[in-house]
Amino acid sequence: MGELEIESGGLTAEETQLDAVSVVVPVFNEEDGVAQTLNELHRVLRQTGYTYEIVVVDDGSRDHTAEILIARSDIHLLQHRRNRGYGAALKTGIAHAKYPLVAITDADGTYPNDRLSELIALTQEADMVVGARTGANVTYSKLRSIPKYFLVAFAQWIAQQPIPDINSGMRVFRTSVLKKFLGILPDTFSFTTTITLAMLTNNYVVHYHPIDYFHRQGRSKIKPIRDTLRFVQLILRTGVYFAPLRIFLPIAGLFFGAFGVSLLIDILVLQDITDTTLLMFVTAIQITIFALLADMIDKRTTRF
Numbered sequence: 001m002g003e004l005e006i007e008s009g010g011l012t013a014e015e016t017q018l019d020a021v022s023v024v025v026p027v028f029n030e031e032d033g034v035a036q037t038l039n040e041l042h043r044v045l046r047q048t049g050y051t052y053e054i055v056v057v058d059d060g061s062r063d064h065t066a067e068i069l070i071a072r073s074d075i076h077l078l079q080h081r082r083n084r085g086y087g088a089a090l091k092t093g094i095a096h097a098k099y100p101l102v103a104i105t106d107a108d109g110t111y112p113n114d115r116l117s118e119l120i121a122l123t124q125e126a127d128m129v130v131g132a133r134t135g136a137n138v139t140y141s142k143l144r145s146i147p148k149y150f151l152v153a154f155a156q157w158i159a160q161q162p163i164p165d166i167n168s169g170m171r172v173f174r175t176s177v178l179k180k181f182l183g184i185l186p187d188t189f190s191f192t193t194t195i196t197l198a199m200l201t202n203n204y205v206v207h208y209h210p211i212d213y214f215h216r217q218g219r220s221k222i223k224p225i226r227d228t229l230r231f232v233q234l235i236l237r238t239g240v241y242f243a244p245l246r247i248f249l250p251i252a253g254l255f256f257g258a259f260g261v262s263l264l265i266d267i268l269v270l271q272d273i274t275d276t277t278l279l280m281f282v283t284a285i286q287i288t289i290f291a292l293l294a295d296m297i298d299k300r301t302t303r304f
Contacts, residue, residue, distance in 0.1 A: 018174070020051035021101040021120055024093030026086055027069070028059040030107040035068055037107045038075060040114065048117045055097060056107075057089040087191030091182055094175075103172040111170040112212050119172045119209055126207040127177045128199055131170035135212040151235060155193070158239040158246050159200040164208045167192040177204060184241070190234040197235070201242035240294070248291030255284035 023041055027034055038054065045052040054075045058066050060083035069077050078092055094102055101123055105111050111131065122129040148166075156163050169192055181198050185191050199206055239247045259280035266273050 018100050018123055020099035021045070021048075021103055021172070022053050022055055022093075022097035022099045022175070023103045023105065023116075024055045024057065024090055024097060025105060025107050026057050026059055026089035026093065027061060027065055027107045028083060028086075028089070029061050029063045029065060031061075031064040031068060033109045034065055034107040037105075037109060037113065038072065041105070041116070042074060044114055044116050048120060050120065051099065053097075053099065055093040057093045059083050059085070059089040085187035086189045087185055088187035090191055091185060091187070094178060094182065097175055100175050101172055102175045102178055103170075105170045110214050112214070113170075115209075115211050116170070116172075119170070122207050122209060123172050123174060125205070127174050127204040128195070129172045129207045129209055130165060130168050130196070131211040132165035132208040133168055133211060133213040134164050134208075135210045137212040137214070139214055151232065155197060155235055158235070158243050159197060160246075161200060163196065163200070164210075166196050168211075170211065186234065188230060190230055193234055194238055197238045198242060201238075244294035245291055248287055248294065252284050252287040252291060255280055255287060259284055 023045065025034075025037070025041070030037075034056075038056070041054055045054075056069055056075045056077050058069055058077065058079045060080045066079065069075065076096070078096060080089065080092065090104060093104075101120060103116060103120065105113055105116065115131065119129045119131055152163055152166050155166055167189070171192070173195075177199070178195070181195060184198065185194050196206070236247070259277060262274070262277040262280055266277050
């Protein structure tokens, strides 16, 4: 199969009832656990009584994953010729999903897929249901949790609401809403972070449902330093895109504060207005105007 291009779309008039789900599973070098995960998904989905499909996207695996997947007739298999990233695999699967609900989960056994039916049921009252890794049995790297704590706090400040789990890889969406955002979603592990902030800042209904989280089968593909830096960049970019005032006004405030301090020194000590004071004032005004213009553009642009 060739490499697939992403096309966004929407639901037809016939796809208005939330009684069918497309489960998208991104896969990269998961020969150890993918078969077990797919078997479990079929068992769980049959119990829901929903019409369903399992869309598996092999993102250029270099082990025996492709052979395992090709041998199965109970999945819709899509393949990338090369590894393009977690987000890219999800976007390929989502673009080819045919049902009014889309669920995503990993192939490595970390998520409790037997809880998927609960998340699906909750979409009757929400645009996105997130399996939040806040359950009683959560196995998570302490090293990764330290930077994540500060980054989640920053994301919550941008969104102005609590975010129990910003990048869980187990969640269910309404397809009509999700496909509106495909054009801005990244090809990396930041996919889930971006869609979380995008939906929260655009006032969609997001529900968090506690789940457990287990040790993965096989080797982790997360690189803590690189992915943390990308995470910071992603949070800033998404904040500028969806909530520019939250990003730029505090910066303008710092320059106004520096201007005030510099002005007092000029008046009380130097008895003259210096170039530094004027520069602080002009910079603060420029950033404020830029923030207001960015917010006006954001409000006038009806993207979603």
